[in-house]
Amino acid sequence: LQVMSGRGRLRSSSFDSHNLHYPLLGGDGRISKDRRRFVVLSFFDFMLVMLLWFICTVSKGLDIDQAFIEEVNIFSDKFMRDSLFDVVILVALRMIVLMVCYGALRFTTWIPVAITTAFSSAYLLIKVIFFFSHRAASPSLPQYLIVLTSFIVAWVELWFMPFRVLPRERHAAEVLTEVTSVVSSRQNSVSRPVIPFSDDEFRSALEFSSSEEEENASTSTVAARKRGSKASYIKAACTAQERTTRLLSTAVTWRALRAHDPIVRQSDAGAFYVRSTFPVAAKELWEAVWVRNLEWNDQVLDAKEVLRVDDRTCLFYSVSAPAMRGYIASRDFLDVRRVDAEPELGEYSGYFMSVDSHLLPPNTNKKIVRGTNGPSVMRVYPSSDNATSSTLEWIMQTDLKGGLPKRVVQANMLTFFVNNMTRLRAYLAR
Numbered sequence: 001l002q003v004m005s006g007r008g009r010l011r012s013s014s015f016d017s018h019n020l021h022y023p024l025l026g027g028d029g030r031i032s033k034d035r036r037r038f039v040v041l042s043f044f045d046f047m048l049v050m051l052l053w054f055i056c057t058v059s060k061g062l063d064i065d066q067a068f069i070e071e072v073n074i075f076s077d078k079f080m081r082d083s084l085f086d087v088v089i090l091v092a093l094r095m096i097v098l099m100v101c102y103g104a105l106r107f108t109t110w111i112p113v114a115i116t117t118a119f120s121s122a123y124l125l126i127k128v129i130f131f132f133s134h135r136a137a138s139p140s141l142p143q144y145l146i147v148l149t150s151f152i153v154a155w156v157e158l159w160f161m162p163f164r165v166l167p168r169e170r171h172a173a174e175v176l177t178e179v180t181s182v183v184s185s186r187q188n189s190v191s192r193p194v195i196p197f198s199d200d201e202f203r204s205a206l207e208f209s210s211s212e213e214e215e216n217a218s219t220s221t222v223a224a225r226k227r228g229s230k231a232s233y234i235k236a237a238c239t240a241q242e243r244t245t246r247l248l249s250t251a252v253t254w255r256a257l258r259a260h261d262p263i264v265r266q267s268d269a270g271a272f273y274v275r276s277t278f279p280v281a282a283k284e285l286w287e288a289v290w291v292r293n294l295e296w297n298d299q300v301l302d303a304k305e306v307l308r309v310d311d312r313t314c315l316f317y318s319v320s321a322p323a324m325r326g327y328i329a330s331r332d333f334l335d336v337r338r339v340d341a342e343p344e345l346g347e348y349s350g351y352f353m354s355v356d357s358h359l360l361p362p363n364t365n366k367k368i369v370r371g372t373n374g375p376s377v378m379r380v381y382p383s384s385d386n387a388t389s390s391t392l393e394w395i396m397q398t399d400l401k402g403g404l405p406k407r408v409v410q411a412n413m414l415t416f417f418v419n420n421m422t423r424l425r426a427y428l429a430r
Contacts (some may be wrong), residue, residue: 112164237338244377282346296427331371
């Protein structure tokens with residue numbers, strides 16, 4: 001979920017747009033999650049009415065066999081007046097129609113559910129007005145309870161399909177189309193060169209492009225300075241450094257999600273702490289994490305340095321790949337990043353947090369949601385118990401926006417961190 005690459009290119013080898021799976025959209029012969037909920041609701045409607053009808057029938061005070069025979073005898077001239085079995089038949093037909101249309105045939109229109117709701121409502125109104133009988137009511141369960149239940153659930157189904165299921169499926173399809181077009185348009189693009197770890201590490205990636213792009217970048221830089229953005233970027237970077245330093249000092253007291261390498265902890269405020277040791281030098285680990293992140297991190301779709309603020313600070317834009325098998329669509333982030341390095345001691349720290357900027361405003365069509373990174377840091381230093389090893393500490397605070405349930409996202413964060421460290425370890429072992 002966190003994007004930390006130092007280069008501005010798309011890694012097409014790690015992301016195949018044709019293999020995207022969106023649970024909200026369905027695929028691989030399956031229906032979407034919301035559509036499955038609707039099918040379950042239809043079945044629940046039938047089972048609830050059936051249960052109420054059973055209770056109403058057995059509580060009439062008659063012999064059970066006689067009571068059921070009277071209820072199901074559709075040829076009796078008193079059937080419409082004394083029986084509620086016609087309501088059960090109505091609900092069963094409604095369930096079958098909806099399951100066939102939305103479960104088997106996968107209609108993308110609300111007309112079938114509108115027809116079933118209208119027909120059910122009309123039938124129930126006719127029954128209540130012309131045939132409803134108080135004499136046939138059971139002493140323990142009023143007849144009108146079954147009629148009301150069927151009427152209410154029918155209208156719930158009419159609300160659920162056109163106002164929840166179909167809009168969410170259309171939105172998922174639009175996001176899938178958007179991400180696919182982005183990937184397709186950039187698969188043949190030329191990758192920018194890897195910037196080695198040096199004094200020029202934070203030179204803008206725009207400086208390696210054509211002369212026209214250099215001119216545009218220079219114009220953007222001047223405009224940003226005139227509007228005072230440079231000072232706000234530096235202030236944000238200093239804020240990230242100050243807050244993450246405090247978080248690192250208290251991380252040992254956070255709730256442990258994983259006790260062995262990689263160690264993962266979570267604070268009460270939702271921040272995550274990750275620590276892992278690698279059998280490489282600190283500089284090599286730092287370059288892999290901060291500079292060559294795109295070579296092993298398959299969570300990155302696109303990344304580029306937008307603006308160099310000063311020798312240690314830059315404005316950085318990144319796009320994450322879909323997560324949780326497509327349930328979380330791609331997010332983009334605009335972060336200010338700052339490096340605090342002491343090469344002679346082998347200690348490197350990279351601070352970052354999201355900022356607002358006119359250089360890259362959020363996507364206006366809202367098909368790609370702008371996420372927010374709170375004050376975060378990646379810190380690398382030599383291990384105290386092994387001179388040939390180094391340790392990575394990572395404080396991460398991310399808000400993916402888009403109305404995602406926080407419990408769902410946080411429940412999958414542990415798997416994300418473990419997989420991320422596993423891929424990094426495999427990359428360093430090559």
